[in-house]
Amino acid sequence: RSMSTRAEILPRYLRFVRGLVDSSDIPLNVSREMIQESPVLAAIQKGVANRLLSELEKLSTNDADAYQQFWMNFGAVLKEGLYEDYGRRETLLGLARFKTTTSGTEWRSLKDYVAAIKENQTAIYYATGPDLDRLASSPQLEGFRARGIEVLLLTDQVDSFWVTAGLDFEGKPFKSVTQGSADLGLIPLTEGDAPAASTSDEVSGFIEFVKEVLKDEVSDVRASERLTESAACLVAPEHGMDRQLEKLLAASGRGGTAARPVLEINPRHDLVQKLAGLAADADLREDSARLLLDEARIADGELPADPRGFAARLGRIWTKALA
Numbered sequence: 001r002s003m004s005t006r007a008e009i010l011p012r013y014l015r016f017v018r019g020l021v022d023s024s025d026i027p028l029n030v031s032r033e034m035i036q037e038s039p040v041l042a043a044i045q046k047g048v049a050n051r052l053l054s055e056l057e058k059l060s061t062n063d064a065d066a067y068q069q070f071w072m073n074f075g076a077v078l079k080e081g082l083y084e085d086y087g088r089r090e091t092l093l094g095l096a097r098f099k100t101t102t103s104g105t106e107w108r109s110l111k112d113y114v115a116a117i118k119e120n121q122t123a124i125y126y127a128t129g130p131d132l133d134r135l136a137s138s139p140q141l142e143g144f145r146a147r148g149i150e151v152l153l154l155t156d157q158v159d160s161f162w163v164t165a166g167l168d169f170e171g172k173p174f175k176s177v178t179q180g181s182a183d184l185g186l187i188p189l190t191e192g193d194a195p196a197a198s199t200s201d202e203v204s205g206f207i208e209f210v211k212e213v214l215k216d217e218v219s220d221v222r223a224s225e226r227l228t229e230s231a232a233c234l235v236a237p238e239h240g241m242d243r244q245l246e247k248l249l250a251a252s253g254r255g256g257t258a259a260r261p262v263l264e265i266n267p268r269h270d271l272v273q274k275l276a277g278l279a280a281d282a283d284l285r286e287d288s289a290r291l292l293l294d295e296a297r298i299a300d301g302e303l304p305a306d307p308r309g310f311a312a313r314l315g316r317i318w319t320k321a322l323a
Contacts, residue, residue, distance in 0.1 A: 180238035224264035
């Protein structure tokens, strides 16, 4: 018997495939619900899905250019299986292709990524966001770039979901560069970069001051391991949702109350070191603390929480600078 619309043969993440399955083992004089519960149909579903994925594996091996074209057209849909299909995750991870901080115009597989992993690197790092160029210039990537660590750049909406499913590839878990601590201490900087200096008491005191000023807006303020060029950035707390996933859920009306982010401050940045020396000017220090948070929000593609306050603080600092 041929089946086209009477039964769901393929999982939704293979919905771009069209075809007919011919079987003499399934009666057509029963309801759709009974067909869906048939063990014969379950066997057909498993066999067809596995065969399609096997053919995609062959294509990726035998014709990389053709597979790249396939991935550019259907990769975002296929990645839904990473979230939905536990039994085939290993196969789907092998089929996945990614843009990364080192890939340029090419696409990279996870096997490529793991082959180039750094000594003492314990995770596969990724960043999620709506725009590839903005992701590539995120301040949160600075410490990884300085160590030559490759980071996956994930721009499809489904990426924010499948990375939360507890997956790993060849024993390496996936870890967001915008959540929790960076854990970069055991990975040396690339040749030519100076080693990170310890945080001075003066800067440590300034960080504690910023934490007190911003205690109602952020969950913590700490010295950053991941920043090398920027003065400050925002990251999500260790436990909870990544900031991009929070934004997606909030945009769909399902976000609830967002967790307060962590503000990381670069203790080696010239601006931070100069601000740390302004102990005698409490008003300027407080304005600077709040502007660091505003700057981090803007770098994350957000607006300052209080635009008028931001403008007023900026005006006061300009006035002092030009006096």
